[in-house]
Amino acid sequence: MAGLDANNTADVTFDIASADADGGGTGLKVRITGELDITNVDALESAVGSALERHPGRLILDLSGLRFADSSAIALWVRWSTAVHEIELRDVSPILRRVIDSMGLADTLNVKP
Amino acid sequence: MTESGPVSGAVAGPARGTEGEHVSGTERAAAHSRRWPFWLPAGVLVIGLVLTGVLVWISASTYSSNERRLLDLRVREAGADFTGAFAAIQTPLASAAALADATSGDVTKFIRFTTPYTVGATPTFGSVTLWRVGADQTGPLAVVGKPSELSATPSRAETFFASTAASRSHLGVVGLLAQPRPRLGYAFTSPGLTGRYVVYAESRPLPANRRSKFQKSSTFSDLNYALYLGSAQRPEDLLVTDLKKVPLTGQTASLSIPFGDNSFTFVVNARHPLLGSFPQRLPWLIGIIGVLLSIGAALLTLRLIQRRNHAEELASSLERIADENRRLYSEQRTIAQTLQHALLPETLPKIQGVETSVRYEAGVEGVDIGGDWYDLIALDDHRLLLVVGDVSGRGVRAAATMASLRYAIHAYAAQNDPPETILTKLSKLVSVGSTGQLATILCALVDVKARKLTVTSAGHLPPLLISDGTGTFIKGAVGVPIGVNTGATYTSTAVSTPPAATLLAFTDGLVERRGESIDTGLERLQRAATANHSDLDELLSRLLELRHDSDDDTAIAGLRWLD
Numbered sequence: 001m002a003g004l005d006a007n008n009t010a011d012v013t014f015d016i017a018s019a020d021a022d023g024g025g026t027g028l029k030v031r032i033t034g035e036l037d038i039t040n041v042d043a044l045e046s047a048v049g050s051a052l053e054r055h056p057g058r059l060i061l062d063l064s065g066l067r068f069a070d071s072s073a074i075a076l077w078v079r080w081s082t083a084v085h086e087i088e089l090r091d092v093s094p095i096l097r098r099v100i101d102s103m104g105l106a107d108t109l110n111v112k113p
Numbered sequence: 114m115t116e117s118g119p120v121s122g123a124v125a126g127p128a129r130g131t132e133g134e135h136v137s138g139t140e141r142a143a144a145h146s147r148r149w150p151f152w153l154p155a156g157v158l159v160i161g162l163v164l165t166g167v168l169v170w171i172s173a174s175t176y177s178s179n180e181r182r183l184l185d186l187r188v189r190e191a192g193a194d195f196t197g198a199f200a201a202i203q204t205p206l207a208s209a210a211a212l213a214d215a216t217s218g219d220v221t222k223f224i225r226f227t228t229p230y231t232v233g234a235t236p237t238f239g240s241v242t243l244w245r246v247g248a249d250q251t252g253p254l255a256v257v258g259k260p261s262e263l264s265a266t267p268s269r270a271e272t273f274f275a276s277t278a279a280s281r282s283h284l285g286v287v288g289l290l291a292q293p294r295p296r297l298g299y300a301f302t303s304p305g306l307t308g309r310y311v312v313y314a315e316s317r318p319l320p321a322n323r324r325s326k327f328q329k330s331s332t333f334s335d336l337n338y339a340l341y342l343g344s345a346q347r348p349e350d351l352l353v354t355d356l357k358k359v360p361l362t363g364q365t366a367s368l369s370i371p372f373g374d375n376s377f378t379f380v381v382n383a384r385h386p387l388l389g390s391f392p393q394r395l396p397w398l399i400g401i402i403g404v405l406l407s408i409g410a411a412l413l414t415l416r417l418i419q420r421r422n423h424a425e426e427l428a429s430s431l432e433r434i435a436d437e438n439r440r441l442y443s444e445q446r447t448i449a450q451t452l453q454h455a456l457l458p459e460t461l462p463k464i465q466g467v468e469t470s471v472r473y474e475a476g477v478e479g480v481d482i483g484g485d486w487y488d489l490i491a492l493d494d495h496r497l498l499l500v501v502g503d504v505s506g507r508g509v510r511a512a513a514t515m516a517s518l519r520y521a522i523h524a525y526a527a528q529n530d531p532p533e534t535i536l537t538k539l540s541k542l543v544s545v546g547s548t549g550q551l552a553t554i555l556c557a558l559v560d561v562k563a564r565k566l567t568v569t570s571a572g573h574l575p576p577l578l579i580s581d582g583t584g585t586f587i588k589g590a591v592g593v594p595i596g597v598n599t600g601a602t603y604t605s606t607a608v609s610t611p612p613a614a615t616l617l618a619f620t621d622g623l624v625e626r627r628g629e630s631i632d633t634g635l636e637r638l639q640r641a642a643t644a645n646h647s648d649l650d651e652l653l654s655r656l657l658e659l660r661h662d663s664d665d666d667t668a669i670a671g672l673r674w675l676d
Contacts, residue, residue, distance in 0.1 A: 035627075038507060068627050070665075075505040075551040078597050082546045095630045102631060103553060103572035104591040108598070 010035040010068075014047050018055065027058035033065030036073040045076055052083060059084045064091035074100065077109055088112060148422045154415040161407025165400060173396040176388065177364070183387040184366040191333045192368035192379045195340070199372050201237060203284060205230050206301035206312050210283075213243055213310035214303040220255040227312075231258030238314040239296060246274050246302060246309035253313070261315050262290045263298055274311045277374070278302040284373025288342065289350070294318035297342070297352070299373070325353045335385060337361055341378040344369055352377070449482045450475065456516050462491035466561045469672050470649045474657055476622055476665040483666030484511035484552070485620045486519055490526045495562040498526050501573070501618040501670050502554040514543065514550050518595065522556070532556035532569035536592065536603040540571070543596040551594040555618050558605075559672060566608040566616065571595050574621055574635070577642055580614040584639040615649065615673040617642060622667035623659060649673045 012034035018027065030048055052059065059080055063069075081087040089111045092100070100106055209227050216222050220243065227241040240261045242253035252264055263270045277285030277300045287298035297316040302309060339354035339361055341347070346367075351359055360380070367380040386393040453475065461469050471487045484504030491497045500522055504511045521542060525535040535556055545551055555573040557566055568576060568587050572594030575586040589606025610616070617638075624634030641659055642652065649671050660667055 071503070071505045071551070071553075071621070075545060075549065075596075078551060078594075079545045079549055082544075095628070098631050099625075102574060102591065104570075104593045105572065105597065108593055 010037050010039050012036050012040050012044070014044060016048060016051055026055040027060065028052060028055040029060045029062060031062040031065065035068040036066060037068065037070040038072040041070075041072045041076055044073075048080075052080065056084050058086045058088070060088045060090060062090050063093070063096065066093070066096070069096055069099075071103075074103065074105065074109075078105065081108055081110075086110070148425050149418045151415075151418060153418060154411040157414045158407050158411035161410055162404065165403025165407060168403060169396045169400045172399055176392045176396065179388055179392070180383070180386065181364060181366070184364060184381065184383060187333070187336060187383075187387070188366040188368045188379065188381045191336065191338065191381060192370060195377065195379055196370055199370060199377070202299060202314075202316075203301070203372075205237065206241075206284070206299060206314055207303075209241065209243070209312040210301045210303035210310060213312065218243065218245060218254055218310055223255050223312075224257055227257045230314075236317060239317045241312065241314045244270065244274060244311040244313055246278055246311050254310075259315075261298070261313060262296065263287065263313060263315070270313070273298075274300060274302065274313075277311065278309060280374040286342065286373055286375040289319075289352075290315065301373075319352060324357070325355060333381075335383060335387070336381045337384055338379065338381045341380070342375065344376055344378050346378055346380065452512060453482045456512060456519065457486060458488055461489050462497060464491060464497055464561055465494065466676065467497075467559075467672050467674055468649050469670070470653050471671070472653045472657055472667070472669045474622070474660065474667045476667065482509060482512040483507055484515045484550075485622065485666040485668040486515050487618070487668040487670040488519055488522065489670060489672075490523060492526060492529070492558075496558065496560050497672075498522070498532070499557045499559055499616065499618055499670055499672060500554065501576075501620060501668055502552055503573070503620040503666075503668070504552045505550050510548070511550065514548060514552065517542070518552055518554070522554075531605065532558050532567055533603040533605045536569050536571045536595065537601065539595050540593075540597075540601040540603075541599050544599055545596040548596070551596040553594045553620075557616065557618060559616070561674070564610045564612075564614075564674070566610055567605045568608065569603050569605045571601075571603060572597075574619065574624065574631075576616055576618040577639060578608065578610065578614055578616055579642055580611040582643050584643045586635065586639070610674065612676055613674055615642075615652070615671065617656075617669065617671050619656075619669045620665075620667055622665035623656065623669060625665060 012032065015031040015033075017029045017031075028048070028051055032044065036044060061077065077087070077089070087110050089100075089109050092111050092113075097106075097111060100109060100111055205227065209223060212226055213219070213223055223243050227238075230237040231239070231241055236258070238258060240256065240258035242257070242261045242264065243255040244253050252267065253261065256264075263273070273285060273287050277283065283302045285300045285302075287300065290296045290298055296318050298313065299316075300311050300313045302311045337354075337356050339346075339356065339359050340352045342350045342352055346360060348359060361382045363382050365380050365382045367378055370377045370379060453473070457473055458471075461471065469489055471489070473485065473487065475483060484502075484506060486500075486502050488500040488502075489497055490500070500519075502515065502518060504515045504518070518539060521539055522535055525538055530538065536554060539552075539554070543550065543552060552571070553573040554571045555568070555576060556571075557568045557576060559566055566578070566587070568589055570589065570591045572591060575588050575591075578585050578587055587606060587608055590604045592603040593601050595601075619638070621631070624638050625631060626634060637659060638656065641656055647655075653669055653671050656669060657667065
């Protein structure tokens with residue numbers, strides 16, 4: 001499990017928003033667009049990390065714009081799942097869904113169709 | 114064992130480093146040759162001074178020739194005045210001589226004619242006398258005005274008159290007569306019909322010290338002048354000048370004015386530059402500016418050279434640093450590869466009835482160590498544990514986690530733990546919350562004699578079992594990866610193997626491609642593995658070709674029953 005050449009960072013953008021209105025308690029909604037792998041997963045972690053500490057209740061990852069995620073991205077989501085009360089992966093592509101299933105992580109990451 | 118062992122990797126590193134140093138040596142020499150020499154500013158200075166010199170010379174000579182041309186023009190203009198004055202001397206004398214000749218030396222008529230020239234405020238002559246030409250001079254026939262100096266020395270008069278009469282112009286100048294005050298004497302002989310007569314006149318005394326200025330209002334007030342008798346410009350021949358000291362210095366122009374058998378020389382120089390002071394100073398100005406510009410250009414060149422050479426030094430030292438970095442990178446990469454291989458088993462256990470083969474292929478061309486590994490652990494003479502694992506992430510941390518998991522599995526296997534127990538125990542060792550890492554592990558217990566497989570998966574891709582040209586993925590229960598949950602439990606799936614079966618366990622690098630479903634990759638593997646009936650080692654080599662520029666690490670472990 002590894003990513004691209006470290007000299008060639010994959011293209012990714014994050015939109016981080018409070019998800020209070022979505023449900024009760026403190027929540028966070030993160031929309032990830034592009035490709036996520038070992039070359040930029042640290043950027044996602046530092047972008048979301050502090051917000052996650054303020055909103056430990058619920059984390060919603062909107063993956064509708066995510067074209068690719070490698071195992072280091074999945075490892076990060078699993079780590080987040082242990083840090084928040086509840087995690088939810090939305091709009092997961094079939095390809096990614098299959099990878100998550102093959103790793104036995106569909107329940108851990110609470111993948112919604 | 115694998116396609117590139119640690120030994121060959123270690124050899125490749127230093128060899129590359131040496132090559133890098135060699136290249137940097139030649140680059141340094143090239144950088145040195147690109148530097149500009151320090152004689153360049155001196156060259157610039159010399160060129161600047163030479164150019165300045167040429168310009169100064171051109172402007173000075175242009176000035177000088179223009180000044181001379183102007184002075185020549187002025188001396189001719191001024192000389193014309195004198196020519197007129199000399200005509201005023203010559204004409205009365207010639208007329209008087211003609212009169213004397215015509216009247217056979219009529220003294221009364223001579224006196225009447227010449228008297229007007231000796232009287233008045235500015236008489237033309239000091240004295241005018243009439244002489245008869247010939248030997249035995251006794252004195253003048255008539256004297257008008259003051260007595261002439263020549264009368265005192267009749268022999269001199271005789272010689273002078275004779276030479277005047279012989280001359281073509283019939284006009285003679287006796288030269289300066291010193292006493293009592295300097296005067297000029299002129300004689301004119303008529304061409305002569307009967308008796309030959311000579312009219313001799315002396316000028317009014319010359320001014321004291323021969324000094325006489327042009328009038329202030331004169332157009333020649335900007336000139337110094339000197340008038341000489343004859344052409345030699347000797348001090349004793351000086352008639353008149355406006356200077357205290359002769360001869361005239363600097364640029365002079367002269368004009369020769371014929372007078373009888375003699376001549377006058379009129380010499381002038383300019384008191385002030387005739388062209389004005391600016392053209393005169395221009396060469397100096399050009400010289401000063403040129404020298405300053407030359408020095409400035411030389412200093413600028415020096416500065417540029419210093420900067421350029423400094424930049425070259427900087428560039429060459431940056432090149433050296435880059436070379437050093439390349440060498441270090443290559444060295445580090447070699448170390449990483451060496452470490453990677455050191456963490457994999459050096460030798461594979463030999464079990465009667467099966468052959469085994471393994472492959473490890475690094476994905477990224479970088480210094481990072483991957484987290485993939487394989488392992489084959491002999492439990493007794495007919496059982497072995499086949500393990501393939503993949504730690505998420507890269508680098509030393511991933512390698513360290515991989516190493517600790519690998520040795521933990523060895524320890525649990527030594528306790529005879531079944532695969533599900535091994536993974537359950539492993540899950541207590543790693544937590545993604547603390548290390549940020551997950552590990553997927555496939556653990557298969559192979560009973561060679563009983564032809565039985567017991568497979569346990571912690572989030573890992575299923576192994577492929579091939580028999581009789583058919584490949585089947587052993588899809589049992591898949592537990593979560595190690596690290597997700599320290600309380601995770603795992604279950605095993607037991608499978609009986611047909612004769613001459615082949616078991617292949619692998620990591621996702623072998624099948625995963627970006628933008629493609631993992632099932633497509635698995636099908637590709639299945640096809641490639643069943644189409645080939647060569648020996649196990651060859652099969653694994655062929656399967657590695659499926660990777661298709663994968664940037665991911667790949668580990669494969671294969672086992673084949675020999676019956």
